[in-house]
Amino acid sequence: MNRDTGFPIADAENDFLRARRRQVMARLAAWLRRSPDDVNIMLPFDEVVAALGRTGERRLGLQVITLDSIVGSVDRSREFDRRFRPTSGQVRERWQRLALAQRRGESIPPIEVYRIGDMHFVMDGHHRVSVAHALGLKTIDAYVTEVTTRLSPGGVRYRGDLLVKDYRRIFLDRVPLVGEARRAITLVDPWDYAELAEAIEAWGFRLMQGEGHLLDRAAVARRWHDDEFVPVVRMLRQAGLIETQTEAEAYMWVACERYKLMRTHRWDDEVISAVRENRRR
Structure with missing residues (x-):
């Protein structure tokens, strides 16, 4: 006193x-x-x-x-x-x-x-x-x-928190998601935003090759979320492969495991079973 x-x-x-x-x-x-x-x-x-x-x-x-x-x-x-x-x-x-x-x-x-x-x-x-x-x-x-x-200041309390926000802002420049799709992508490690952006851009390139026409970034982002991210997350939940991590972190992890194990970009029961078995080891 x-x-x-x-x-x-x-x-x-x-x-x-x-x-x-x-x-x-x-x-x-x-x-x-x-x-x-x-x-x-x-x-x-x-x-x-x-x-x-x-x-x-x-x-x-x-x-x-x-x-x-x-x-x-x-x-x-x-x-x-x-x-x-x-x-x-x-x-x-x-x-x-x-x-x-x-x-x-x-x-x-x-x-x-x-x-x-x-x-x-x-x-x-x-x-x-x-x-x-x-x-x-x-x-x-x-x-x-x-x-x-542009980004919500929620979660910013210390200087170190800015790194995640900065990488997220850059990610959204490359992958312009909106609404619920935008809010669904949450990563803890700021570097993961860069890796996920590259993965989505690669996914969009394969999509344009398959369909034979160009898409802008907004269209690729929308298609990736609806046709890739949402179905995969649904499968991961059904398979019990989402625990403490966010949906986006689970997606990144299993996508990497899938490609290492199967060397393919497809999603089916065989892929999920192989990833689950590898996780048990």
Whole structure:
């Protein structure tokens, strides 16, 4: 529990020192727990937008937002950690000046943020957010600009999550699935999106050879999902070959096994039996 001295200048100085100690202790705790390197790093706005694909924006005006929803920065991610604790003493003078103003009850201007999903990224007001966290506040006034993206920001919490989103965005450029078909393809390993895209493009090439005419990417994607993916997943479920993995991961695994065992692209009971038997071994 923090004990104020009753002297605002001294208390503002102590606020900063406590914030710095907490940042150091959080970094040490993450190291002792062997947590991922990005656990205490705020999300860079530009990287998030690049991974999700920006489609537009609109100003929402002045709102009250929760401090816990602020997870990133537009351009100041090195000066503060994920909880906006100062990472060095370089911001001390300005930080303490704002803390003093806050303690004296002076008017503090709203910050400016971008909103992506339920996440907020600071454009202007990093020190104000840091001071608010240090003083135990839960909300802050902010001018909000909402950014819409091609991919859903759901599941993005740390910097490492962006790699999966980035590869998924590229996958959907190559295989433009829509609606339920789009939502059905979920992979954990980002590299799998590249492999699956290549497999679908190869499938589409064989389809065009067989039918004797060209198809665009959207048509290939639709045909692959309806004529290949859905029937195969149905067979895998009936055969009990989908367990903890996603449907797309199960499809990739069994397609690879099928070709190694049978050297064919067909699907029938013989293929499924061979794959099941090989799995038991």
